[in-house]
Amino acid sequence: MCTVTLSDLTFARPDGPVLFEGLNATFGPGPVGLIGANGAGKTTLLRLIAGRLRPARGSVTVTGQLGYLRQDLTLAAGQQVSTVLGLDPVRDALHRIESGHGTEADFELADGNWDVEERAIALLGRLGLPYLADDVTHLDRRLDTLSGGETELLGLVAELLREPDALLLDEPTNNLDSVARERLWSVIAEFSGTVLVAGHDRELLDRMGTIAELRRGEIRMFGGNFAHYEEIVDAEQEAARAAVRDARSDVRKQAQELIAARTTIDRRRRYGQKMFENKREPKIVMGQRKRQAQESAGKYRNLHLDRVAEAREQLAHAEEQIRDDREIRVDLPDTRLYPGQQVVELAGVELACGPTVDLAVTGPERIAITGRNGVGKTTLLQRIMAESPAVPWRLLPQRLDIFDEDRSVAANVRAAAPGRSDEEIRARLARFLFRGTAADVPAGALSGGERLRAALAVLLLADPAPRLLLLDEPTNNLDLPSLRHLTEALAEFQGALIVVSHDQRFLDEIGITRQLELTPDGLTEAPSAPC
Incomplete structure (x- = not known):
């Protein structure tokens, strides 16, 4: 049985904070959807599992052969199809053997790979790339002659050729048309090992057997597909919002009781001071009463201070359970x-x-x-x-x-709308959730979600x-x-x-x-x- 196990996994970006601290998780056979906000670390986690990054502490254990379809395959535009498929060394060895010039090393490399070209062509045809499968000479085509979706499928063929026991897929449906998506889904459904799919494609996630949510450096597993995950999270959020309302009410109540307690203490202090000044009892008795009153007042005040602090702590805990559900509100x-x-x-x-x-x-x-x-x-x-x-x-x-990466969000909007005042630009940017100093962040430093909101602001406020x-x-x-x-x-x-x-x-x-x-x-x- 193929499994992927993370033990005490800790990783920090070279120029950033700790992303994972003591992360533990196990992924067994079957399709698992890995979800999380942009910047949560999904791609980083896949790269750690694939061995492309090294953790600061902890380990990743994979039983069996691992295949990894990365997200940036389209950037290797100058490569040939055969290179992406990893066929070049074997093809060269086979061609030398066929021409009678094969070496011992060539025969060792060819052992078990005599039909590798035929297997590649069969997989290309299965995944909807028949024009690459028509003739082995098409394996020499360059990636820049293919569309983004075709390149994505080609990368999947490359991983399947290695006959992996576990498969990591990073945003695999990007650029895929509906037919190609169906082929991808069939590959995942028929795969007998572990499939870990990072992405946001809701249709694909609805076909997963498990959802793994990466949030705040931790992984939480949800049995069932994405629709089931949404039902659970929606119910939890409704309960969390109710808890926040109750906690806020308690904070107000405890604050009012603290004010009342201070009023009571002040009244007692004034009464005690008056009695002391009138000297109606012996001095030693009056002094003892004063000390007792001070101790009692201190305990009374501290009791209410503790209750206020506890109520605020409960509120902070309740608010942590609320997910960021801010909405863009624009008038256009x-x-x-x-x-x-x-x-x-x-x-x-x-x-x-x-x-x-x-x-x-x-x-x-x-x-x-x-x-x-x-x-x-x-x-x-x-x-x-x-x-x-x-x-x-x-x-x-x-x-x-669409940005000047070195200029701020506000400056990029100003370039698209030179006739608007700085005050108007910032007021409108606030409705795209760029408030205060957030509008002064350089575009090149934005996260994926921030980049989308900034792009929308540049376009719609132009x-x-x-x-x-x-x-x-x-x-x-x-x-x-x-x-x-x-x-x-x-x-x-x-x-x-x-x-x-x-x-x-x-x-x-x-x-x-x-x-x-x-x-x-x-x-x-x-x-x-x-x-």
């Missing part, structure tokens, strides 16, 4: 479009990747563009921009690379205000709070949307009015089923 009347108002008009436009498209967008339509990986969805967005839409527009790219938003796979790499923030912001947007996405649940939540599928033959109305 300048983005309003009216029915019939022309926004985009493409007629017989040929895309560089092949399809010829016709597209008309009028009024505040919300259009989803779906389609297979590599068909040209991002190219379509680029062509729309090149054709100069009839209204002001803005693009939210996949990588959120001058002139955009009346058309183009979004390219906007939910990739978003944690669940950030996804909620994006949905909230788009709910307030009153212009037109053109969204490239395969996340059907997200499309439903933002109120898509038309769903179009891009195929090699052009744009067609997509079926009502998930994309």
Whole structure:
């Protein structure tokens, strides 16, 4: 039985605080969804398990062979397919053997790998990359000829070729179309060992048998899928909010009783002082009474101080159980479009990747563009921009690379809206949860969730205000709070949307009015089923 065990795992980033301190967890056979906010350390944890990072203390134990599909595979654009698949040494050895120039080392390397090319081709076909599987010469293609989704599937093939007992997948559905997602899901379902999937894809997480939440440096396991996890957390949060209300009420009560106690003590002190001044009893008796009164008053006061401190401690503990549920609240009347108002008009436009498209967008339509990986969805967005839409527009790219990284959040917004005063910019940024000094943080220092909110602020507070938003796979790499923030912001947007996405649940939540599928033959109305 394959297991992954973390024992007393401790790790700190070189330039940051301790991320994990004495972390313990065990992952057994079956699919486990690893969730957590951006910055919680999901990717770091996978890298520690895979041996790409070394812990400061503790250990990681894996029984069996480990496969690791990392998140940044698309950055190796200059590599060949065979290199990503790890076939180069074996292919070279096999070719030398076939030509009669094989060495003893070549035969050792080829032992057990005589059919490696055939196995690779079979897996490529199974995962929806048949054009790479048609001929072994296609294994020499470069990654930059593939789409992001195709590269992701290629990386998965590379790991499966190693026949691992445990599989680590970091955001595996990024850039995958619906067909590719189904193939990925089938691979996970059929895998007999441990599968640890880090991600925020709610459809994928709903297919997990266990959810492992990484929060505040600790892992908490939830039996069941993501929907079950949400039910548990929602119930806990309702109880936590009730506990906070009770704790706040108790703090007020204890504070009032402390005030009353101090009033009583002051009254007694004044009475005692008056009696002492009148000298109605012997001096020694009066002195003894005064000492007793002081001791009694001190105990009485300390009792109420302790009760106030205890009530505040209970409140702090109750508030710690409340998750950060702050919401973006924006008012965007300048983005309003009216029915019939022309926004985009493409007629017989040929895309560089092949399809010829016709597209008309009028009024505040919300259009989803779906389609297979590599068909040209991002190219379509680029062509729309090149054709100069009839209204002001803005693009939210996949990588959120719209900032001057060295300038602050406020300075980036100011560059997009030079006509607005600094006071107005900061007031509006507060509604995107950048309050006070948070607006002065350089863009390059933002976390993933902060980066999304800053990007939304730059786009939506721009001058002139955009009346058309183009979004390219906007939910990739978003944690669940950030996804909620994006949905909230788009709910307030009153212009037109053109969204490239395969996340059907997200499309439903933002109120898509038309769903179009891009195929090699052009744009067609997509079926009502998930994309």
